[in-house]
Amino acid sequence: MAELARDRGIVLRTQDHAETDRIAVLLTPRGRLDLLAKGARRLEGRSGALLDPLHVVDVIHYRRRGLHLLKEASLVQTFPNVRGDLERATAALRALAWAADLVPVGAPDERPYLLTLECLGALEGGLSPLLFTAAYTLRTLAVAGHGPHLAGCVRCGEAKDLTWDPERGGFLCARCGGSGTPVSPRLARTLVALARLPLRALARLRAPEEDLRQALALLDEFRRAQVGR
Numbered sequence: 001m002a003e004l005a006r007d008r009g010i011v012l013r014t015q016d017h018a019e020t021d022r023i024a025v026l027l028t029p030r031g032r033l034d035l036l037a038k039g040a041r042r043l044e045g046r047s048g049a050l051l052d053p054l055h056v057v058d059v060i061h062y063r064r065r066g067l068h069l070l071k072e073a074s075l076v077q078t079f080p081n082v083r084g085d086l087e088r089a090t091a092a093l094r095a096l097a098w099a100a101d102l103v104p105v106g107a108p109d110e111r112p113y114l115l116t117l118e119c120l121g122a123l124e125g126g127l128s129p130l131l132f133t134a135a136y137t138l139r140t141l142a143v144a145g146h147g148p149h150l151a152g153c154v155r156c157g158e159a160k161d162l163t164w165d166p167e168r169g170g171f172l173c174a175r176c177g178g179s180g181t182p183v184s185p186r187l188a189r190t191l192v193a194l195a196r197l198p199l200r201a202l203a204r205l206r207a208p209e210e211d212l213r214q215a216l217a218l219l220d221e222f223r224r225a226q227v228g229r
């Protein structure tokens with residue numbers, strides 16, 4: 001009998017495999033874990049059926065020919081307020097699917113796991129989907145080592161006349177040749193708040209929605225430039 005391993009993880013994404021199997025991508029404190037659940041689609045109610053995105057599960061698994069096979073799963077946590085609200089669920093599923101691409105397989109680092117749990121908990125507790133998406137994108141990039149430099153111009157540290165320069169890693173001021181999207185001081189402060197404020201305080205952030213949408217557009221641009229997705 002193969003050696004059994006136990007992990008707790010957040011299901012980020014699932015995909016069908018072969019006739020009746022399902023592969024679930026989990027985010028665990030030991031990094032990303034891709035689990036093959038044999039017969040998961042045929043036998044509803046069995047362990048494999050618990051592997052839905054947004055579920056936190058405890059799993060028992062073993063290795064066979066380079067694959068991690070699910071033996072048993074039990075449900076630890078669901079996020080009913082997120083799952084029950086289309087806008088929240090859409091934001092969460094999109095964020096999780098993206099995290100699945102960003103977090104490397106088998107790289108033990110509990111920070112992405114803890115960050116994801118914390119952000120989902122805040123979304124469940126009432127954080128707006130827009131704030132969730134912006135803060136989660138920014139903070140996940142940061143723990144993955146791709147976060148933008150937000151303390152003034154990347155070249156000279158100047159805090160005035162900033163533009164957004166994803167290739168150079170953050171703000172570039174006009175004097176240093178910045179020619180990207182101009183970033184107002186208010187928008188720059190919003191980005192800093194999205195990166196650093198405790199989530200509880202972030203939920204009370206009075207940033208205009210227009211600023212948040214713009215921050216998200218800048219972050220999308222940054223993400224594509226830095227990690228290609």
Ligand SMILES: [Zn+2]
Pocket residue numbers: 153154155156157158172173174175176
């Ligand atoms: Zn500069």
